[in-house]
Amino acid sequence: MIQILHDETTLLHKTIELLGSKLRPALESPERVRAIVASLKAAGREICMQSVTDEQVQSVMEIAKITHGEEYIDHLRNTHSDWLAAGLIEQHKSVLPECFRLHNQAYSSLAPPKDLFARAGYYAFDMSSGIMKDSWQSIIASANLAIQAASMICENTTTSRSARTVLALTRPPGHHCTGHQAGGYCYINNIALSVTRIRTMNPSARFAILDLDFHHGNGTQEIFWSDTSVLYVSIHGQDEFPYYTGHASEVGPHNTILNLPLPARSTFAAYQTHLKTALGAIQTFKADYLLISLGFDTFRLDPLGSFQIDTGDYTTIASTIQQCIQGVPALILLEGGYVLERLGENMLAFIKGWEG
Ligand code: SP5
Ligand code: ZN
Numbered sequence: 001m002i003q004i005l006h007d008e009t010t011l012l013h014k015t016i017e018l019l020g021s022k023l024r025p026a027l028e029s030p031e032r033v034r035a036i037v038a039s040l041k042a043a044g045r046e047i048c049m050q051s052v053t054d055e056q057v058q059s060v061m062e063i064a065k066i067t068h069g070e071e072y073i074d075h076l077r078n079t080h081s082d083w084l085a086a087g088l089i090e091q092h093k094s095v096l097p098e099c100f101r102l103h104n105q106a107y108s109s110l111a112p113p114k115d116l117f118a119r120a121g122y123y124a125f126d127m128s129s130g131i132m133k134d135s136w137q138s139i140i141a142s143a144n145l146a147i148q149a150a151s152m153i154c155e156n157t158t159t160s161r162s163a164r165t166v167l168a169l170t171r172p173p174g175h176h177c178t179g180h181q182a183g184g185y186c187y188i189n190n191i192a193l194s195v196t197r198i199r200t201m202n203p204s205a206r207f208a209i210l211d212l213d214f215h216h217g218n219g220t221q222e223i224f225w226s227d228t229s230v231l232y233v234s235i236h237g238q239d240e241f242p243y244y245t246g247h248a249s250e251v252g253p254h255n256t257i258l259n260l261p262l263p264a265r266s267t268f269a270a271y272q273t274h275l276k277t278a279l280g281a282i283q284t285f286k287a288d289y290l291l292i293s294l295g296f297d298t299f300r301l302d303p304l305g306s307f308q309i310d311t312g313d314y315t316t317i318a319s320t321i322q323q324c325i326q327g328v329p330a331l332i333l334l335e336g337g338y339v340l341e342r343l344g345e346n347m348l349a350f351i352k353g354w355e356g
Helices: 030-042 054-068 070-085 116-122 135-159 190-201 218-223 268-285 311-325 340-355
Strands: 002-006 016-019 022-025 165-168 207-211 230-237 257-262 289-294 330-334
Touching: 002 030, 002 135, 002 340, 030 340, 054 070, 054 135, 054 190, 070 116, 070 135, 135 165, 135 190, 135 330, 190 207, 190 218, 190 289, 190 330, 207 268, 218 230, 230 268, 257 268, 268 311, 289 311, 311 340
Parallel strands: 002 165, 165 330, 207 230, 207 289, 230 257, 289 330
Antiparallel strands: 016 022
C-alpha cells in the first residue's frame, strides 16, 4: 500500500503568473491538491495529515540551505514582508520579478543586489514564481512533506515488508527550482531535500530520480549534475518550457543524466518506449531508492502539455515501473498537472497500477 502525505498549509499559497503575455491567476492552484485529496477520500483512501511544528520549520530550513544556500532561503521567507514594509506592494498582492540577472563570464561573481526589484529577478528565472503573503508557509510545508516522506521510506526499509512507497502531495512543486532560482511554480527543490534527508540515515545510498512531469526538471538536473550517486532520468516535451534544458545531449560529466524528450502530440505508445528506456537505465544504475517526480501535465487535455496520454495509461505507467523496480523503496512527489476535473482520477489510476 502507498502511504499518502498531505498538509493543508500547502493550500495557502495562491499567486499569479504571466502566461501567454497575460497576467492571470497561476494554473498551479490550491484547487489542484484539493481535487486530488477529494478523489482519494471518495475512494476510501487514508491520508496521513501532516502539519509543520516550529521545530520542524528550523530543521526544514537547515536541510533546504544545504541545496539552496542561506541567502536564497531568506529571500523566500522575507521578500513579501520586505516589499510590504517598503510600500512596494499591497498585503494581498504577489511579488513578481521585472528584470532577471544577465549571464556572462564577466558577471558570474555578481553578489545578490540590495534593491528589492533587482533581488526578485536575481532569485528567479521566470514570471510564474510569484511570492504572496502565505507562500513561505506553503513552501516550507511542501518541503517538509518531502522530508517526512524520505524519513518514512528509510524506516520502512529497516522495519519490514510494510509500505515501501510514500506519496507526498507536495505543493508548490519543486523540479524546476535550481540552487538559487525559483521558476515554473517551484521555490524549493523538494526532491533534493528528500535526497539530503535519506543521506543523513544512509550516507552511501544511490538514488534514481524518474521525472515524469511533462516539463524537463531543469532544477533537479542542475542540482545533481555532477553527483555520481544520483541518476536523473526525465521524459518530457521536446522544446517546451523551460526551453533551454532537457536536450538528449545533456548527459552530465559522469553520464548520470538521461534526457528523453518526446515531440508534441506524442502517443502513449511512443511514451512507453521511452519509459522502458528510462527503466532500463534505472535498473543498470542499481539505486537503493527510487524518487519519482510525478506530473499529470502529460494528460491529453492539459493546458501546459501536448502528449496524448489518457487516464487509463497512468495505470500502465505505474505498473510498468513497479514491475521493473520491485522491492526498491520509492518516494513519489507531486509536480505539475493542471486539469482540475481530471487530476483526482489520474492519480487514482496511477495508484491502481502501482499497487497492482
Ligand atoms: C511544475 C510545472 O509543471 N511547471 C510548469 C510551468 C510552465 N510555465 C510556463 C508554460 C509556458 C507554456 N507556453 C505555451 C505552451 C503550449 N504548449
Ligand atoms: Zn510540468
